Amino acid sequence: xxxxxxxxxxxxxxxxxxxxxxxxxxxxxxxxxxxxxxxxxxxxxxxxxxxxxxxxxxxxxxxxxxxxxxxxxxxxxxxxxxxxxxxxxxxxxxxxxxxxxxxxxxxxxxxxxxxxxxxxxxxxxxxxxxxxxxxxxxxxxxxxxxxxxxxxxxxxxxxxxxxxxxxxxxxxxxxxxxxxxxxxxxxxxxxxxxxxxxxxxxxxxxxxxxxxxxxxxxxxxxxxxxxxxxxxxxxxxxxxxxxxxxxxxxxxxxxxxxxxxxxxxxxxxxxxxxxxxxxxxxxxxxxxxxxxxxxxxxxxxxxxxxxxxxxxxxxxxxxxxxxxxxxxxxxxxxxxxxxxxxxxxxxxxxxxxxxxxxxxxxxxxxxxxxxxxxxxxxxxxxxxxxxxxxxxxxxxxxxxxxxxxxxxxxxxxxxxxxxxxxxxxxxxxxxxxxxxxxxxxxxxxxxxxxxxxxxxxxxxxxxxxxxxxxxxxxxxxxxxxxxxxxxxxxxxxxxxxxxxxxxxxxxxxxxxxxxxxxxxxxxxxxxxxxxxxxxxxxxxxxxxxxxxxxxxxxxxxxxxxxxxxxxxxxxxxxxxxxxxxxxxxxxxxxxxxxxxxxxxxxxxxxxxxxxxxxxxxxxxxxxxxxxxxxxxxxxxxxxxxxxxxxxxxxxxxxxxxxxxxxxxxxxxxxxxxxxxxxxxxxxxxxxxxxxxxxxxxxxxxxxxxxxxxxxxxxxxxxxxxxxxxxxxxxxxxxxxxxxxxxxxxxxxxxxxxxxxxxxxxxxxxxxxxxxxxxxxxxxxxxxxxxxxxxxxxxxxxxxxxxxxxxxxxxxxxxxxxxxxxxxxxxxxxxxxxxxxxxxxxxxxxxxxxxxxxxxxxxxxxxxxxxxxxxxxxxxxxxxxxxxxxxxxxxxxxxxxxxxxxxxxxxxxxxxxxxxxxxxxxxxxxxxxxxxxxxxxxxxxxxxxxxxxxxxxxxxxxxxxxxxxxxxxxxxxxxxxxxxxxxxxxxxx
Numbered sequence: 001x002x003x004x005x006x007x008x009x010x011x012x013x014x015x016x017x018x019x020x021x022x023x024x025x026x027x028x029x030x031x032x033x034x035x036x037x038x039x040x041x042x043x044x045x046x047x048x049x050x051x052x053x054x055x056x057x058x059x060x061x062x063x064x065x066x067x068x069x070x071x072x073x074x075x076x077x078x079x080x081x082x083x084x085x086x087x088x089x090x091x092x093x094x095x096x097x098x099x100x101x102x103x104x105x106x107x108x109x110x111x112x113x114x115x116x117x118x119x120x121x122x123x124x125x126x127x128x129x130x131x132x133x134x135x136x137x138x139x140x141x142x143x144x145x146x147x148x149x150x151x152x153x154x155x156x157x158x159x160x161x162x163x164x165x166x167x168x169x170x171x172x173x174x175x176x177x178x179x180x181x182x183x184x185x186x187x188x189x190x191x192x193x194x195x196x197x198x199x200x201x202x203x204x205x206x207x208x209x210x211x212x213x214x215x216x217x218x219x220x221x222x223x224x225x226x227x228x229x230x231x232x233x234x235x236x237x238x239x240x241x242x243x244x245x246x247x248x249x250x251x252x253x254x255x256x257x258x259x260x261x262x263x264x265x266x267x268x269x270x271x272x273x274x275x276x277x278x279x280x281x282x283x284x285x286x287x288x289x290x291x292x293x294x295x296x297x298x299x300x301x302x303x304x305x306x307x308x309x310x311x312x313x314x315x316x317x318x319x320x321x322x323x324x325x326x327x328x329x330x331x332x333x334x335x336x337x338x339x340x341x342x343x344x345x346x347x348x349x350x351x352x353x354x355x356x357x358x359x360x361x362x363x364x365x366x367x368x369x370x371x372x373x374x375x376x377x378x379x380x381x382x383x384x385x386x387x388x389x390x391x392x393x394x395x396x397x398x399x400x401x402x403x404x405x406x407x408x409x410x411x412x413x414x415x416x417x418x419x420x421x422x423x424x425x426x427x428x429x430x431x432x433x434x435x436x437x438x439x440x441x442x443x444x445x446x447x448x449x450x451x452x453x454x455x456x457x458x459x460x461x462x463x464x465x466x467x468x469x470x471x472x473x474x475x476x477x478x479x480x481x482x483x484x485x486x487x488x489x490x491x492x493x494x495x496x497x498x499x500x501x502x503x504x505x506x507x508x509x510x511x512x513x514x515x516x517x518x519x520x521x522x523x524x525x526x527x528x529x530x531x532x533x534x535x536x537x538x539x540x541x542x543x544x545x546x547x548x549x550x551x552x553x554x555x556x557x558x559x560x561x562x563x564x565x566x567x568x569x570x571x572x573x574x575x576x577x578x579x580x581x582x583x584x585x586x587x588x589x590x591x592x593x594x595x596x597x598x599x600x601x602x603x604x605x606x607x608x609x610x611x612x613x614x615x616x617x618x619x620x621x622x623x624x625x626x627x628x629x630x631x632x633x634x635x636x637x638x639x640x641x642x643x644x645x646x647x648x649x650x651x652x653x654x655x656x657x658x659x660x661x662x663x664x665x666x667x668x669x670x671x672x673x674x675x676x677x678x679x680x681x682x683x684x685x686x687x688x689x690x691x692x693x694x695x696x697x698x699x700x701x702x703x704x705x706x707x708x709x710x711x712x713x714x715x716x717x718x719x720x721x722x723x724x725x726x727x728x729x730x731x732x733x734x735x736x737x738x739x740x741x742x743x744x745x746x747x748x749x750x751x752x753x754x755x756x757x758x759x760x761x762x763x764x765x766x767x768x769x770x771x772x773x774x775x776x777x778x779x780x781x782x783x784x785x786x787x788x789x790x791x792x793x794x795x796x797x798x799x800x801x802x803x804x805x806x807x808x809x810x811x812x813x814x815x816x817x818x819x820x821x822x823x824x825x826x827x828x829x830x831x832x833x834x835x836x837x838x839x840x841x842x843x844x845x846x847x848x849x850x851x852x853x854x855x856x857x858x859x860x861x862x863x864x865x866x867x868x869x870x871x872x873x874x875x876x877x878x879x880x881x882x883x884x885x886x887x888x889x890x891x892x893x894x895x896x897x898x899x900x901x902x903x904x905x906x907x908x909x910x911x912x913x914x915x916x917x918x919x920x921x922x923x924x925x926x927x928x929x930x931x932x933x934x935x936x937x938x939x940x941x942x943x944x945x946x947x948x949x950x951x952x953x954x955x956x957x958x959x960x961x962x963x964x965x966x967x968x969x970x971x972x973x974x975x976x977x978x979x980x981x982x983x984x985x986x987x988x
Contacts, residue, residue: 005243005301005302005303005358006300006301006302006303007267007269007299007300007301008299008300009271009297009298009299009300010044010287010298010299010300011030011042011044011047011289011296011297011298012271012295012296012297012298013032013040013042013047013295013296013297014294014295015032015034015040015294015295015296016034016035016036016038017034017035017036017277017292017293017294018032018033018034018035018277018278018291018292018293018295018296019033019034019035019061019062019063019064019277019278019291020032020033020062020063020064020065020066020076020278020291021033021278021279021280021289021290021291021296022065022066022067022280023067023280023281023282023285023287023289024067024069024282025067025069025282026069028043028044028045028046029041029042029043029044029050029067030042030044030280030289030296030298031065031066031067031074032291032296033062033063033064033065033076034061034062035061035062036059036061037054037055037056037057037058037059037060037061037062037078038052038053038054038055038062039052039053039055039062039065039074039076039086040052041074041088042296044287044298051088051091053074053086053091055076055078055084055086056078056079056080058080060078060079060080061078061079062076062077062078062079063077063078063079063103063104063105063106064076064077064104064105064106064107065077065107066107066108066109066116067088067109068109068116071130072087072088072089073085073086073087073088073094074086074088075107075109075116076107077099077104077105077106077107077118078104079103079104081098081099081100081101081102081103081104081120082096082097082098082099082104083096083097083098083099083104083107083118083128083134084096085130085134095130095134097134099118099120099126099128099136100118100120100121100122100124100126101120101122102120102121102122103120103121104118104119104120105119105120105121105146105147105148105149106118106119106147106148106149106150108150108151108152108160110152110157111152111154111157112157113157114129114130114131115127115128115129115130115137115174116128116130117150117152117160118150119147119148119149119150119162120146120147121146121147123141123143123144123145123146123147123164124139124140124141124143124147125139125140125141125143125147125150125162125172126138126139126140127139127140127174138174138175138177139177140162140172140177140179141177142170142178142179143162143164143166143168143170144164144166145164145165145166145189146164146165146189147162147163147164148163148164148165148189148190148191148192149162149163149191149192149193150162150163151193151194151195151204152195153195154195154197155195155197155199155202158173158174158175159171159172159173159174159180160172160174161193161195161204161218162193163190163191163192163193163206164189164190165189165190165191165209166189167184167186167187167188167189167190167208168182168183168184168190169182169183169184169190169193169204169206169216170182170183171183171218181218181221183206183216183218183221183223185214185216185223186206186208186209186210186212186214187208187210188208188209188210189208189209190206190207190208190209191207191208191209191233191234191235191236192206192207192234192235192236192237193205193206193207193237194237194238194239195239196239196260197239197241197283198239198321200321200323201217202217202218202219203215203216203217203218203224203239204216204218205237205238205239205246206237207234207235207236207237207248207250208233208234209233209234211228211230211231211232211233211234211250212226212227212228212230212234213226213227213230213234213237213246213248214226214227215227215246215263225263227246227248227256227258227263227265229256229265229268230248230250230252230254230256231250231252232250232251232252232275233250233251234248234249234250235249235250235251235275235276235277235278236248236249236276236277236278236279237249237279238279238280238281239260240260240281240288240301241281241282241283241284241285242283242284242285242286242321242575243286243301243302243356244259244260244261244321244322244356245257245258245259245260245266245301246258246259246260246263247279247281247288249276249277249278249279249290250275250276251275251276252275253270253272253273253274253275253276253292254268254269254270254276255268255269255270255276255279255288255290256268256269257269257301261322269299271290271292271297273290273292273293273294273295273297274292274293274294275292275293276290276291276292277291277292277293278290278291279291284575284576285575286300286301286302286303286304287299287300287301288300288301302358303358303359304557304575305523305559305575306318306319306559306573306574306575306577307319307357307358307359307360307371307373308360308559308561308573308577309360309361309362309369309561310329310362310561310562310571311362311366311382311562312366312562312564313330313366313564314328314329314330314564314567314571315327315328315330315366315382316328316329316345316561316571316573316579317350317360317362317369317382318360318573318577319353319357319360319371320577321356322352322353322355322356322357323349323351323352323353324349324350324351324352324353324357324371324385325347325348325349325350326347326348326349326350327345327346327347327348327579328345328346329343329345329564329567329569329571329579329581331345331346332344332345337581339552339580339581339582339583340552340554340555340580340582341580341581342578342579342580343579343580343581345579350385351385353371353378354378355371355373355374355376355378356373356374357371357372357373358372358373358374359371359372359373359396360372361396361397361398362382363398363402363405364398364400364401364402365402366382367381367382367402368380368381368382368388368402369381369382370396370398370405372393372395372396375392375393375394376390376391376392376393377390377391377392377393377396377407378390379420388420389420391407392409393407393408393409394407394408394409394410395407395408395434395435396408397435397436397437397438397441398437399437399438399441399454400437400438400439400472400476401418401454403418403419404416404417404418404454405417405437406435406437406441406454407435408432408434408435410432411431411432411433412427412428412431412432413425413426413427413432414426414427414428414432414435414441414443416441416454416457424457426457428443428445428450428452430445430446430447430450431445431446432444432445433445433446434467436449436467436469436470437472438470438471438472438476438479439472439476439479439492440452440453440454440460440472440492441453441454441457442467442470444466444467447462447464448462448463448464448465448466449462449463449465449466449467449470449481450462450463450506451463451506451510453497458502459502459506460497460502460506460507460510461505461506461507461508461510461511462504462505462506463481463511465481465483465488466483466484467481467482467483468482468483468484468521469482469521469523469524470482471524471525471526471531472526473526473528473529474526476492476494477491477492478490478491478492478514478526478529478531479492479511480521480524480526480531480533482520482521482524482533484520485518485520486516486517486518486519486520487516487517487519487521487524487533488513488515488516488517489513489514489515489516489517489531489543490511490512490513490514491511491512491514492510492511493509493510493511493512496509496510497510515543515545515546517531517533517543517548519533519535519536519537519541519548520535520536521533521534521535522534522535522536522557522559523559523560524560525560525562525563525570527542527563527565527584527586527589528589528590528592528593529544529545529592529593529596529597530542530543530544530589530592530593531543531544532551532560532563532570532584533560534554534557534558534559534560534572538553538554538555538556538557538558539552539553539554540552540553540554540558540570540572540582542584542589544589544592544593544596544621545592545595545596545621545624545625546624547620547621547624549617549621551570551582551584552582554572556574557574557575558572558573558574558580559572559573559574560572561573561579563584565586568583568584568585568586568587569581569582569583569584570582570584585610585611585614587606587609587610587614588610588614588617588618590606591603591606591607591610591618592618592621594606595621595622595625595627596625607634612636615634615635615636616635616636616637616640618634619631619632619634619635619636619637619640619644620635620640622634623644628644628647628648629648631644632644632645632648632650632653638657638660638661639661641653641657642654642657642658642661642666642669645657646669646670646673649673649677651670651673651674651677651679651682654670654673655670655682655686658670658686658689662689664689664690664691664692665690667686667687667689667690667692668686668687668690668692668695670682670686671683671686671687671690671692671695674686675699680699680703683695683699684696684699684708687699688715691719693712693715693716693719693721693724694724696708696712697709697712697724697727697728700712700728701731704817704818704819706732706815709728709731709732710728710732712724712725712728713725713728713729713732713734713737716728717741722741722745725741726738726741726742729741732815733812733813733815735754735758735759735812736759738754738758739751739754739755739759739762739766742754743766743769746773748766748769748770748773748774749770751766751769751770752766752767752770758805759805760788760798760801760802760805761802761805763788764787764788764789767785767787767788768787770782770785771783771785797833800833800836800837801833803836803840804832804833804835804836807832807835807836807839808832
């Protein structure tokens, strides 16, 4: 039978003539060397050029280029006879040197040593060592024409072969200047050659200008086959590393694929890009790259998934080319293996297969293995590897019943066998594009996926979906239908298909959708109600109950082989037939399955067998299913338990966990929940532990809790939260503390203005601090600040304000309950100075004269009641302001004070204030002093010398103040009328 496999185009890149190609070992990169002198690196997954190197300045052709992955290099040879080396990460030129006396045709990189071989039109081959600064360590001479290609032998890297236009192939050995032998057989010049990588044949292939390719046995030094079919020069040849095919390319524009065993032509490919110049393929990959006159093409041959299968006992069988091998994971015993590590399996050869295996599959009980490929199938016994049955088939699938299987013949017919005998042969209504085994027989067609009964081939259900694969659980109740970009989890109801006839689409109640995965499922397996799968992003996940759990991030593409419950391990294999394992506790999966089936009695019995390290995962699963109380009982992670306690409003548990594992975040979470539940005492405790001062301010002000507010103010002050501390003190009417806080933080302007508003008696002291601080940056501005004690003429209502301060002391010391808010006059509606004046004015004046008082006898004076003037004195004592002695200065004050800077001109940043909980002290606004109207002579002076004090009052006639100062100093020789008011120097 001919080879059967799909061929798909992965990359199509139009460009100038492509003379050389190379595929990177680890990155999805294709190196393209152009006849125009450029190097392009394509990402064949994104279909984009990621790097470009202009190697030759004069556009000379580059005929060869290779990756050196272990050095992150690209090395190329061009028609200027120069070898150039570039770092493909930095794009810097690492080295360049003239290598030959004529065009460089080929570069071959040694697989392990720091060597490269170069061949040239100068008929020489040279060996270069990059560890010796690219020294030429050996030269091989003997060819009599251009040397077109050199290739290292992958089985013996000390030998290599060369192809020349002198019609010969020579085999050389490193260290020897003479060839080991010469192969002669082509009628014209040889352009290309390649070694066979398989262990079974000592072959190499060559292509020449005589339009043929020849297969040589280099041990017998003879030609074993000639491949005839091309109509022009054969320019490139290679053996595929993993598939039994030979690839040849020609100037006739075609790529031909030949069977490596029968040498039969299997495929001819022509993509219309004119002449073929080179081909490249990466061992371990099923891709093939082709270079043409008009660009490059990359195609994918066959399946990416290796032919490998594992039964329920851990026996693994795989195909390596046509050889069948076996390994057993049970042979490892109890030796510890880390997750993701390659298992050191002992491999046993079972023999060769008569067909090229494309798929292998055990039947459900593991007794038989089917090999399918080349349009045929062969069933072998798993133990002795004896042929049990065979036939022609495009596809083969097993039923859930180990004795039944089905095959697809062409695109129209499906046959069902039982005990190796045909029992059904039917033609589906919509054709057959693929078949799937399991509990039901699935048939893929253009209309979607159709399920049939194995025994009767009766229609069960037609689903409009384009499946890539179908996975059934062992009990036949669950099925996963994997499509191109998502997967659907369905539950099969076997009882719904009995007793009633189906409609044209089958039984509607046959399947229920239980889940959906927005992932491309590559391979999968059911374990109970859990579906374990790998996706296109190389993640190993499992889906259960709508939840997706990531088991591991894989470092390469791997395929699920199966799960062994006894070992609690999941096994995977890759394209290189390396097998890895991942621990996945059976108890966890069984517990999750029992919960999904709502069998809580079984779940409780399984729970003790689950290790503590897996309890949290189980608890997270229970939480997703809505069983939060059970999740909190199962979880051993304090953070997870705390979150569950919050969700359940279990304050006691949450508080205990927060105390045991204290963190500000947890205390804040608990305080928020306590606030929502109106548990203010708990909220206050949590806020203190979380140091949530803003929250405490809100809580204390909302509750009118002065004790908490006082405590908050002290703690916030100690913690450096001045804004909150200031607001708290302000709401407590503790003006001295507010002033102290502003002074400590060196907010002297704000402190002075606040003192002017609430405590005028402190203005002078704060002003001196302000002056001292301001003088460091602006001495003139500091001198311009007017002290109320020295310039009382600028503060006409200072005495009244001081009396008002005394009057309000008692009011400030008594906090008004928040409930009395409606009965308290707002500050903005009060005039404190007016209230003080009214109070003083309401006191009766003295009516008795001194003479009348003198006429009274002593006895009458004793009987006389307390006079009203004495009562007034008692009230005035309340407002008596202590006299403050002015500071003694060595230098007398200037006759005329400096202009004070108006407070409004000083930028201040008052602290934030929260909404008050209690009535704050009223703002003492001093009544403005009416200024006398300015005359024409004094209007200009008024503009220049007008002062604005800290209370916002104006002194409109500064000239009167100056006259007063002059008269007090008895300067009789100065005439005020002679003073030039426009002369500013008089103020110096």
